[in-house]
Amino acid sequence: MKAAILVFPGSNCDRDLATAFRAAGCDVTMVWHKDTALPAGTDIVGVPGGFSFGDYLRCGAIAANAPVIGALRDHAARGGYVLGICNGFQVLTETGLLPGALLRNARLKYICRTVGLRVEGESLFTHAYGTGTEIALPIAHHDGNYYADADTLDRLEGEGRVAFRYTETPNGSQRDIAGILSENRRVLGMMPHPERACDPAQGNTDGARLFAHLAGALTAA
Amino acid sequence: MKARVEIMLKTGVLDPQGEAVRHALGALGFDGVGGVRQGKVIELELPDGTTEATVADMCEKLLANTVIESYRIEMA
Numbered sequence: 566m567k568a569a570i571l572v573f574p575g576s577n578c579d580r581d582l583a584t585a586f587r588a589a590g591c592d593v594t595m596v597w598h599k600d601t602a603l604p605a606g607t608d609i610v611g612v613p614g615g616f617s618f619g620d621y622l623r624c625g626a627i628a629a630n631a632p633v634i635g636a637l638r639d640h641a642a643r644g645g646y647v648l649g650i651c652n653g654f655q656v657l658t659e660t661g662l663l664p665g666a667l668l669r670n671a672r673l674k675y676i677c678r679t680v681g682l683r684v685e686g687e688s689l690f691t692h693a694y695g696t697g698t699e700i701a702l703p704i705a706h707h708d709g710n711y712y713a714d715a716d717t718l719d720r721l722e723g724e725g726r727v728a729f730r731y732t733e734t735p736n737g738s739q740r741d742i743a744g745i746l747s748e749n750r751r752v753l754g755m756m757p758h759p760e761r762a763c764d765p766a767q768g769n770t771d772g773a774r775l776f777a778h779l780a781g782a783l784t785a786a
Numbered sequence: 787m788k789a790r791v792e793i794m795l796k797t798g799v800l801d802p803q804g805e806a807v808r809h810a811l812g813a814l815g816f817d818g819v820g821g822v823r824q825g826k827v828i829e830l831e832l833p834d835g836t837t838e839a840t841v842a843d844m845c846e847k848l849l850a851n852t853v854i855e856s857y858r859i860e861m862a
Contacts, residue, residue, distance in 0.1 A: 623851055630848060659851065666853040668795075673802050712799060712854055737800070 566591045566783040570611040571637070571653075573598045573628045578614035578650065578760060585760035586611065589776035590784070598631040608783045609646035610637055612653030614705070614758060624667065624708045625655030634660055646783065647752040648690065651706055654744070654754035663745055663754045664721070665713030671737025675707040679769065681732035682743055682757060686725045688750040693778035699732060700771040702757035704743075709756040711738035711745075721745055728753055787834050789841045790860040793850050794825035 568586040572579045572595050583593045594604045598617075603610065618627035628634075641647055641662055649657040657663045670676060679701050684694040694700055713721070718740055721727055729744035736756075744755030759772030795801045801823050808822040828849055830841065841859050850857040 622848070626848065626851065658853070664853075666851055668800065668854065669802050671800065671802050673806055710800075710802075737802070 566608045566780050567604065567606050568593045568609050568611055569596045569603045569607040570594070570613060571596050571598060571633055572613070573615070573617035573631060575617045575619055576613045576615035576652070578652075578758065579611075581758075582611045582613045582650065582760045585763045585772065585776050586780070588763060588773070589780035591776075591780050596633060598628065598633045601632050601636060603633075603636045603640055607640060607645065609648060609779065610640055612637075612647065612649035612656050614651030614653060617652055617656065620652075620708075623655075623659070625652060625657075625659040628652075628656045629659035638662070641747070641752055644749060644751060646689065646779070647747075648779075649752075649754040650758055650760065651704075651709075651756055654756055655708065657752065657754040662752055663747060664717050665711055665745070667708050667756070668710040668712050668737075669708050670706070670710050670735075675705075676709075676735050677703070677705040678735075679703045680735055680743075680757065682729045683732055684728070685730055686728045686746050686750070688728060688746050688753065689779055689782050690746075690753045690775055691728050692782075693774040701762075701769060702759055702771055703761045703769070704735060704757050705761075706736070706756055709736045709738065711742040711756075713739060718742075724748070726750070729755055729757065787832050787836060788862045789830045789832055789836070789838075790862065791828045791830065791841065791845060791849055792825060792858045792860075793828065793845075793855050794823060794857075795854055796856050799854050 726746040762769040762772035804822040804824040
């Protein structure tokens with residue numbers, strides 16, 4: 566399976582994400598934000614965490630208009646898989662590939678700790694855990710307070726597109742939402758960092774199953 | 787010519803920074819401040835003849851996130 570990881574000025578989880586994909590057996594190519602094409606045969610695009618363009622204007626807003634985003638949109642339109650983590654989730658909402666927006670945390674603090682998550686929406690990303698399972702993943706963000714209007718939230722819940730929910734919201738997110746899926750369930754945006762929980766040395770390996778299942782399923786396909 | 791764009795969180799979207807400012811005002815003894823909303827102002831230097839519609843396009847595409855923000859344009 567081939568993964569492409571977008572790199573913006575200020576991305577800082579790009580190499581962690583590459584390590585997680587490689588550990589799961591994927592070929593990984595890093596793609597600079599000025600590139601206008603993805604490597605041929607890309608199965609999944611990773612949009613990494615960090616502070617793209619210094620979080621100027623709004624988190625993810627400048628990155629969402631970078632040259633490489635045209636290729637990302639084409640990939641998603643073809644039914645390609647996309648995984649946006651933390652700043653990557655913010656970029657995906659700014660591009661409109663996922664609904665809603667991420668506001669400043671309700672208590673204004675940058676939060677860096679491990680949180681409990683309930684796995685919900687069925688998808689290739691969540692399948693390894695199974696619906697209803699509780700896992701733990703680290704979060705590290707200042708703007709992770711998920712917001713969407715009530716109709717959008719109802720639609721997401723009605724269609725089973727809430728992939729992960731906080732067992733106890735750390736940041737004020739509407740309906741405790743930590744990650745959501747696109748309509749075709751192939752684009753996932755999530756604030757927690759599965760790539761930071763992939764190796765026993767990181768103290769937690771709950772994230773590894775996500776990458777292992779993705780790699781297995783996409784290689785078989 | 788210049789344009790001035792004022793961007794605010796939409797009504798109903800929680801503004802935690804505004805709330806923090808309101809609390810701080812209360813702590814300084816300014817009682818009775820019912821609400822504080824914090825936004826941003828962007829000043830643009832533009833070629834003469836730029837229309838408000840062009841600035842609105844800039845707001846829709848980049849300057850504001852219309853999921854959570856509203857904008858107001860003043861052409862000068």
